[in-house]
Amino acid sequence: MNDIGKRIRDLRKKNDLTQEKLAGYLNVSYQAVSKWENGVNTPDLNLIVPLAKILHSTPDELLGFTQTPEENDTLREELEQTWRAERYGIQRGAQMVAAAEALTNAFPEDMVYREWLGYGITLLAMEKIGTKEHDQWTELLEKALVQFEMVIEDGEGYWREEALEHAINILCNLQRREEAVVYADLLPVGSIRRERADRQCRTEDERIGIIQEQRQHTMHRFINELLEMTEYPLLWPAEMAIDIIHKMIPDGNYLGYHNDLCNAYFACARIHCAEGRYEEAMEALRHEWEHSRANDDFHAADEDKKYTSPLLDRITAKAWRGSYIRHSRVKGFIRNTFETRLFENLRSREDFGQLEQECRNYLAAHPVPDSETEN
Secondary structure (H helix, E strand, C coil): CCCHHHHHHHHHHHCCCCHHHHHHHHCCCHHHHHHHHCCCCCCCHHHHHHHHHHCCCCHHHHHCCCCCHHHHHHHHHHHHHHHHHHHCCCCHHHHHHHHHHHHHHHCCCCHHHHHHHHHHHHHHHHHHCCCCCHHHHHHHHHHHHHHHHHHHHHCCHHHHHHHHHHHHHHHHHCCCHHHHHHHHCCCCCCCHHHHHHHHHHCCHHHHHHHHHHHHHHHHHHHHHHHHHHCCCCCCHHHHHHHHHHHHHCCCCCCHHHHHHHHHHHHHHHHHHHHCCCHHHHHHHHHHHHHHHHHHHHHHHCCCCEECCCCCCCCCEECCCHHHHHHCCHHHHHHHHHHCCCCCHHHCCCHHHHHHHHHHHHHHHHCCCCCCCCCC
16 A cells, blocks of 8 residues: 555556546545655545546556566566575575465466475475474475475476376375375376386386286277278288287287287188188188187176286286177177178188088077176
């Protein structure tokens, strides 16, 4: 309020108003306006809103609760310089906290400054270790965590990731590993920050499991891309998909990958048949039939199982009886192979007829239930 007179004078002149004209708008004497501008007196509160409207301002600006953009920029620069200077001082924690608090008070919505405040409080906590104030360590870390969590909630990009990493470090120091893991999962998969966080807050087995899950995700995506290319039709992508799966799972415990192998062998059989390589087509169909049965057996049991390949042995394959009932690979194999014209050129072959008989006999002996409640 001390500078309200100066602001009234500056805004009056900016709007090309005389004291007399401003006084007339407000139904007061020009002497009253003069006293406001000279700091002798201040406007009554009931005049603040109309005064602000006449001066094309706001009550907050008039009362000094806001600053001009130029003033904001100057204040921001001065406070940032103070923070950076204190960052390299002795006993810098307390000084950095003071500078960062000034910034957050002036610019409460700026998450960068809130991250700086959390960082300063963290340093202050570290400075208490081994001193008479050691008991303040936990309390200060909790205060820093509050700041970082605000940045995680409302910040973005680099500063949000910085806050995540600091929060993970604090939670690990406070022996709250499960909470740290939640924040670690928010960091981008494959990033250096994520790797650091995983090393810090996860067990060795958990870290290996994460790596294997990433590997499996990449493998699934690549296999699907390869199989999409077989529609052109191209044989080599299907053969490459089969080779990748065999190399990743050399012990033959394919579990969830039986379905991928079915798709790959079906593509091989279709392309071989279309291009007149009937022996190769029959071989591919026999492989597809083998994996169709294995896929249905796995899901019909409705029991999750772990892979045993060294590259995937921390991963559990999810069995789902509903998938077996609704999308039985055995029924799909019989329908696509023997009830369409895709393999019409194989119908005269004795081994094709034998394979059809084998498949239908198997389905008769192992009927697929019509619903999940049926045994």
